[in-house]
Amino acid sequence: xxxxxxxxxxxxxxxxxxxxxxxxxxxxxxxxxxxxxxxxxxxxxxxxxxxxxxxxxxxxxxxxxxxxxxxxxxxxxxxxxxxxxxxxxxxxxxxxxxxxxxxxxxxxxxxxxxxxxxxxxxxxxxxxxxxxxxxxxxxxxxxxxxxxxxxxxxxxxxxxxxxxxxxxxxxxxxxx
Amino acid sequence: xxxxxxxxxxxxxxxxxxxxxxxxxxxxxxxxxxxxxxxxxxxxxxxxxxxxxxxxxxxxxxxxxxxxxxxxxxxxxxxxxxxxxxxxxxxxxxxxxxxxxxxxxxxxxxxx
Numbered sequence: 001x002x003x004x005x006x007x008x009x010x011x012x013x014x015x016x017x018x019x020x021x022x023x024x025x026x027x028x029x030x031x032x033x034x035x036x037x038x039x040x041x042x043x044x045x046x047x048x049x050x051x052x053x054x055x056x057x058x059x060x061x062x063x064x065x066x067x068x069x070x071x072x073x074x075x076x077x078x079x080x081x082x083x084x085x086x087x088x089x090x091x092x093x094x095x096x097x098x099x100x101x102x103x104x105x106x107x108x109x110x111x112x113x114x115x116x117x118x119x120x121x122x123x124x125x126x127x128x129x130x131x132x133x134x135x136x137x138x139x140x141x142x143x144x145x146x147x148x149x150x151x152x153x154x155x156x157x158x159x160x161x162x163x164x165x166x167x168x169x170x171x172x173x174x175x176x
Numbered sequence: 177x178x179x180x181x182x183x184x185x186x187x188x189x190x191x192x193x194x195x196x197x198x199x200x201x202x203x204x205x206x207x208x209x210x211x212x213x214x215x216x217x218x219x220x221x222x223x224x225x226x227x228x229x230x231x232x233x234x235x236x237x238x239x240x241x242x243x244x245x246x247x248x249x250x251x252x253x254x255x256x257x258x259x260x261x262x263x264x265x266x267x268x269x270x271x272x273x274x275x276x277x278x279x280x281x282x283x284x285x286x287x288x
Contacts, residue, residue, distance in 0.1 A: 006276070008241075127183070129184040129186060129238075130183040130184070130239065130240070130241035130242070131239070131241045131242020132239040132242060132245070132250075132254060133184055133239075134245065134250060143184065143185070147184065147185035147186065148185075150276040150277075151185075151186070151187050151276050151277040153276075154275075154276035154277050154278055155277060160275075160276060160278055169280075171275050171276065171278040171280060172278050
């Protein structure tokens with residue numbers, strides 16, 4: 001079961017995605033963190049998310065690039081990947097990433113590699129496409145990568161929803 | 177006329193080809209896309225909306241979210257795009273929003 005959860009900043013997408021993992025039943029829960037902490041703001045954000053996951057039984061796995069090389073600690077679990085926006089940026093810009101040519105394949109291949117290792121995979125991503133395209137040079141490469149990743153994942157996902165004010169709207173599939 | 181809206185690169189043209197039953201090459205004779213750009217320099221949005229509503233399908237990219245631009249021209253163009261979208265939606269038989277390639281019918285009944 002692959003679920004794509006998309007929302008804007010502070011839309012409540014993390015909490016909602018987490019609730020989907022909790023609803024998926026017992027079994028190991030893995031939180032796959034893709035944001036590489038760079039500064040105090042990152043650490044503050046990570047602390048906030050760690051607090052939200054407290055006592056919910058999540059094992060945190062940090063991986064910033066190359067998901068195809070990641071083996072989960074055990075089979076049959078549920079994975080919350082948060083988030084695609086950071087993963088895409090890392091694959092595109094990080095020295096350890098796949099770079100512009102390989103980023104899309106690294107993302108899609110990595111997610112497929114994860115999906116077959118678990119019972120349910122919930123991927124959280126960011127709605128960044130309705131604010132025009134007048135950004136600094138280079139940003140369009142990132143937008144394009146994210147758009148292609150979204151469309152490809154949406155096509156293969158069992159469920160796709162957008163979260164607005166903490167409320168999900170399902171474009172594909174439904175909440176169980 | 178079918179209005180097809182959605183965020184940037186959400187799969188609007190691929191959807192239009194599918195729903196109109198045409199190839200990407202044939203789409204220009206069946207539909208207009210990037211209508212938000214037509215709004216930018218338009219003196220009369222009502223007249224533009226009338227003209228566009230004669231087409232089978234009109235495609236627009238949503239540009240009105242995010243921070244309001246500091247530049248007056250950019251501000252005006254995205255304002256015009258939003259107003260044109262409303263005028264077109266009022267005239268459309270069917271309005272579809274495409275999100276990550278997946279259609280959501282906002283108005284009317286469309287054979288998807």
